[in-house]
Amino acid sequence: MHILEYDVLKNLVDLRKIYLCHRNADPDAIGSAFALSWLFGGDIGAVGDLSRAAVQLADSIGIKPIIDPDLDSYDMVVLVDTSVSSQIGGAMLRRYGVIDHHLDRDLLENAEFYIQREADSTAQIVWDIIKSSGRAGRIPREVALALLAGMVSDTGRFRHASAETFRCVHEILEAGDVDYGEVMEVLSRAPLDFSQRVAVLKAASRAEISWRGEWIIACTEVSAFEGSSAMALLDLGADVAFAASSQGGVCRVSGRASFRAVQAGIDLADLMKSIARSHGGSGGGHRGAAAMEVRHPAGRLLAELAEAAFERLNV
Template sequence: MDMDRLRDLTRRRPVLVLMHAQSDPDALASAHLLLKAFGEGDIGTFSEMGHNAKRIAEELDIPVIIGPRPDDYKVIAAVDAVSPEMLSPDVEITPDLVVDHHLPHGSWDGALSFVEEDRPSCVEIVIDLLDGLGIALDRRDALIALTGMIADTARFRFANARTLMTAARLLEEGVDMSEVLAVVESEHCFDVSRRIAHLKALQRVEVRRAGDMLIASTSVSAFEGSAARILLQAGADVALVMSAKRNDGGRISGRAGPRAVARGVHLGRAMQSLAESMGGWGGGHAGAAGMSVPGGRLEEALVACGSRIAEQVSERGGNEDVDDVA
C-alpha cells in the first residue's frame, strides 16, 4: 500500500521538501506539514518565494532555504508542483515523494505520488497523509495549514465540503478565523507597490469577448496573481496577467471566475499544453493556473492563451464570436 511505502520513506532522514518557483502560501503550508512527518530536514526552493508566502514565512517563523543542496539529504519530496520544471528549470530534480493537487503531468516517474486533482488545496492532502501516519497537528500547525487553505481557495470560494470539514477541524485546535485572516490579509499585503501594480494592471488592460464572456489581458512587473484577481473583481470572467522576470523569461498568471469554469474554461489544461508547445512549463486548476515561457515569446503566449480560452468556451457550446473591445 502507498501508506506503507510512505511510512517506510519517513524513516529515511533528513528530508528536503521542495516548493515550486514563486511558491505560494499553500505550498509553504504543505511543505511545513510534510516536514513534520519526517521530523528532520528542511524546506527549500530554488527561487525566491512569492510575496505572500515570504511574508507568512517571516511572520510565522517558518525557515526556508533558498537554493538548497539536494545531495545533502536522504529523501527529496516535492509539494504543490505539477512537474520537475516547476521546482527548477536549471537543477535536475528526481523526487522520491510528490504531493500535489494539479492536473497530473506524468513526469514524476518513479516517485511515490499522492496526487488528487479534485482537492482545492494541496495542504488538505498532506493533512490526510499525516492522519494516516498517526501524526497530530498542534495549534501552530493548524494556523499555518489554514493560511494555505484560505489563500488557495480564494477565501473558500473554491472550497468543497471536504475542505470546509478540514478547516472546521483545524479551528478546533484553538485557532480563531480572525487570527488566520489577520495573517493572510496583513496590511503588508496591500503596500504601495502592490496597489501600484493593481492600478497599472487596470490601466493596461485589453479586453476581448468570447460570446458573453470577457477575457481580460494585461501586464505588470510583479504581483501578477493578485492583479489577476483584481481584474475578476472589476468584471472580467477570465484574467490573464503577464510579467517579465529577469534571467527567467516570463510568467503568465491566470484566474477564471465560477461562471467561466462552469462554461468549460480550464486554465490548467490550456496553460500546460501551450507552455509545452513553446518550450516552457505550466499547469494548474480550472480557475487558477500559471505558465512560464522564454522571455522572447511572452507576448505571443499571452495572445495565444486568450485564444485557447475562447476555444474552450466555444467547444462547450458558447458562441465564440471573439472581438477586441478595449
C-alpha cells in the same frame, strides 16, 4: 511509485530530508511543508523566494525556510505542491518524492514515491497523511494555522472550495487550538507593497479588453506580479484575465477565472498546459488559477490564450 497516505513514513524514515517548495512559494506550499516537517522531521526549503502571504505565514508559525538549499546535502528531497520542473528552476534531483494536488506528471516518472490526487489544495492531502499516521487527534496550533492558511489561500478564500475542503477545515479547527479568524488575520497582514501596487495599476491601464456575448477577457503585459495583476483584472470585472511578463526570453503568464467562468467550463490548468506544451514550455495549476512558462512573444501568447478561453466558453 504511487503510494497511499499511510505509506509516506516508510519512504522517509532514517533519511536526511528536505521539503522543497516551488518558486514564489505560496501559503499552501509552505503550510504543507511545515506540517510534513512536524510529522516526519526534516528541513523546509523553497526555490527563489516566497510570496508575501507565505512570508507572513512563515513569520506567524515561526519558521525560516531555506532559500535555494544545497539539495546534494540531503538523502531525500520531497517536492511539495510541485510537480513541474520549471517550478523548481530545473534543479538537479537525485532521490526525490512528490506530494501535490496538481495533476501534472512531469516529475513523476523518476520519483521514488508520489502522492498526487485532485484536491483543492496540497494541505488537504497532507491532512489526510496526518490522519493516516494516527496523530490527528490533537495537533499544535501552528500546524493547524499552516494547513488552514494553505486551504484558504488556494481556494481563493473558499470561492473554489469543494465539500472536501470544508470537511478538512472542520476537522482541523477541532484538532488544533486555532480560530478561523486567526487564519484570516495572518493572510490579511500581507498588504501590497508600493512596487506591487504600481505594477497592478499599470496592468489595469495597459489591459486589452475583448468580449463576446456576455463574456469579458482581459490581457495585460507587466514587468512582475503577474498573479496579482490577473486577480486585479478579475476584481475589476473580467471573467478571465491573463497577465504576462518576459525576462531573459522566457514569458511567464498567470491566468485567473471567475467562479462563473469555471462553472461554464473554463479549466485554466488544462488550457495553459496545452498551449504551453505546443510552444515547448510547461504550465498547470487549477481550473480558476493557473500559470505557464514558454519562450514565445508575450503579445502573441496572450492573444492565443484569449482565443482559446473564448472557445472553451463556447462563444
